[in-house]
Amino acid sequence: MDTLISYIAGAQLPDGYLYTAWNLRAKDYSDAYCLYEKDRYDNLKDSHELYNAGHMYEAAVAHYQATGQTNFLDIATKNADHIYDLFGPGKREAVPGHQEIEIGLVKLYRVTRNPKYLEMAKLFLDRRGKGLGAGAPYSQDHKPVTEQEEAVGHAVRANYMYTAMTDIAALTGDQEYVRAIDKLWENVVNKKMYLTGGMGALYHGEAYGKNYELPNISYAETCASIAGVYWNHRMFLLHGDAKYIDVMERIMYNGLISGVSLDGTKFFYPNVLYADGKLDFNQGKPGRSEWFTCSCCPTNIVRFVSSVPGYLYATCGDQIYVNLYMDNTVNIELKKTDIRIEQQTDYPWNGTVRTIISPSRKTRFTVNFRIPGWTQGSPVPGDLYTYTNNTPAKPVITINGVQADVAVEKGYAKIDREWKKGDIVELEFLMEVKKVVANENVEADNGRIALEYGPLVYCLEEPDNGPVDHILLDKNANFKAHFQSDILGGVTVLEGDATIITLNENKVSGMSRPVKAIPYYAWNHRGDKSMVVWIPYRMQGVSIHP
Structure with a gap:
């Protein structure tokens, strides 16, 4: 890292400017992203x-915090x-044409406490809607950010902007920002988010x-999923509600990690919910690629x-929040007491x-354990997706082997007690196969059903089942x-019976x-084979082909 940092320092101009594409290629490179015929920042x-x-x-900031x-x-x-100057x-x-600097400026503010970085982040946001960025919905410049209520335009740019808006709302207490970001979140989660x-x-x-426009040959860019995690994590930090972590977990376990192969060497740019094994949906390929031009x-x-470990826990005053569940150990300082937690x-x-x-x-404090929404009969906070077999089950919670009746607030089981070394809390969440249907306004999924188990979305793939276009699932x-x-x-698989449809001489069997x-x-x-998440359960009024 020190070697790489020395190279970065060497590329920085005396006034602080740092963008090597301009330094090295401006005079003879005509790509739209690097076209600077006059000077720096002329093509924002x-x-x-x-x-x-x-x-x-x-x-x-990450390097500073680590070292x-x-x-x-x-x-x-x-x-x-x-840039401030x-x-x-x-x-x-x-x-900015592509939002992101606002997030970085907020992080700089949080470690340096220099107020001009927070001021600059908010200023970049407050200037939107004035036509400075071509006034286009594509770059979320069509309205002032505090007047935006519907997610529009480039999804990665939008989610980075919403993340920064949530940071500003939390750090400044600006209620116009709070109202705007709440409405944007509700719009996405209730009307524009895939099941994954x-x-x-x-x-x-x-x-x-x-x-409700959610075609199964979806784009769902990996970067948009990552930005969705950032946004929902910050919404949790702003409001302290587990529903934001529910959405964050859904993204992490499904539509985000699908973007990288199991061995970490190949990647998806889009993350489709249907593939025929032939369509070149991934920048010219039907499967994952080792690299992309972008x-x-x-x-x-x-x-x-x-960065995943940083999403497991949070603290506020004398409270610890346990947000994600996986094998781990962590040391947390709370009330001037060192606390070791092992899952x-x-x-x-x-x-x-x-x-x-x-x-x-021995210290008294509160530990809040998230009760996942999927255990309470809700795949998502709103009505965009629902379970057909809706059986909410209160988790069994024991403290040092004794079953406890624990109050739940904002999706968290709150355990307030004097804790001593070696106290054990066990949670038992009911795991069962869930069947999911989409809101009737999602035309692409009418007459279809999806399968879940715990926080995971499932799919049918050709290597296990033959071509997926011929499968009809009994609801x-x-x-x-x-x-x-x-x-x-090593994965948990789901097995059941389905009907395989055959078309022969205009007869369906x-x-x-x-x-x-x-x-x-x-x-x-x-192999690059067919796959489907939303499986037809009836033929009338729908096509087997998504």
């Missing part, structure tokens, strides 16, 4: 000067000071579609996966979570779950036989 609509700066700020060294942070603050209050009025947590339905413009998704996956679990393959809480001395079919260690790195569903994130590892 298309260039990524400010977008790249934001990612650098995030990297510099305590300021060599990278110094580069970032020098660049941020340069050019675009700050009373200076050049402009907005994917966001951005349209290939054209990599954009959000109309309300490399944002692979590199974004790299930084995201390494032991096979989640998401089963619903047993054992948590060992060990404060350095009342009984599916059983079992762990299969010899495929896809059907034969019942078993089918197998695998976790959606693990598809496309056994």
Whole structure:
């Protein structure tokens, strides 16, 4: 890292400017993203000067937090000071073409406490809707951000902007920002999000579609999913409600991690919910690719996966929030007391979570354990998706082996007590196969059903079932779950009966036989074959082909 940072420092110009595409290629490179016939920042609509700066700020903050060294942070603050001098209050009025610098500026503010970085982030947001970014919905410049109520335009740009807006709402208490970001979140989660947590339905413009426009040959860019995690995590930090972590978990376990192969060497740019094994949906390929000309998704996956531990826990005053469940240990300082927490679990393959809480001395505090929405009969917070077999089950909670009746607030089981070293809390979530239907306004999924188990969305894939276009699923079919260690790195599969449709001389016939569903994130590892998430359960009024 020190070597790489020295190269970055060497590329930075004396005034703080840092964008090597301009330094090296401006005079003889005609690509729209690097066309600077006059000077720097002359093509903010298309260039990524400010977008790249934001990612650098995030990297510099992460490096500083991990090492305590300021060599990278110094580069970032020098660049941020340069941008503030050019675009700050009373200076050049402009907005980034691709949002991201706002997130980075907020992170710089949080580690340096320099108020001008927070001021600059809000200023870039407040300038939208004035035509400075071409006034287009594509770049969310069609209205002031506090007046936007529907997610539109490029989904990655939008989600980065919504993330920054949530940061501003939390750090400044600006109620106009709070109202706006709440409405935007409700619009996405209630009308524009895929069952897998994917966001951005349209290939054209990599954009959000109309309300309920969710075609199964979806775009759902990996970067949009990652930005969706950032946004929902910040919504939790703003409001303290588990529903945001429910959405975050759905994205993480499904539409995000599907973007990288099990061995970490190949990637999806879009994440479709239907594939025929032939359609070149992934920038010219039907399957994952080792690289893309625009490399944002692979590199974004790299930084995201390494950041996952930071999403497991949160603290507020004398309270600890346990948001995600996986094997881990963590040391948290609360009320000047060191607290070690260890989780032991096979989640998401089963619903047993054992948590060992060990404060350095007896201390009273509250531990909030998230009760996932899928255990309470709700795949998502709104009515975009619902379970047909809706059987909410209160989790069994024991403290040191004694069953406890624990109050639940905002989706969290709150355990307030004096804790001592070695206290054990066990949670048992009921795991069963769930059948999901979409809101009737989602035309693409009318007459179709999807399968879930725990937080995981499942799909049918050709290697297990033959071509998926010929499968008709009984809405009342009984599916059983079992762990299969010899495929896809070891996964829980779902098995049940379905009808295989045959078309012969204009006659339709059907034969019942078993089918197998695998976790959606693990598809496309056994050849470029067909796959479907939303399976037809009736033929009348629908086509078997999505």
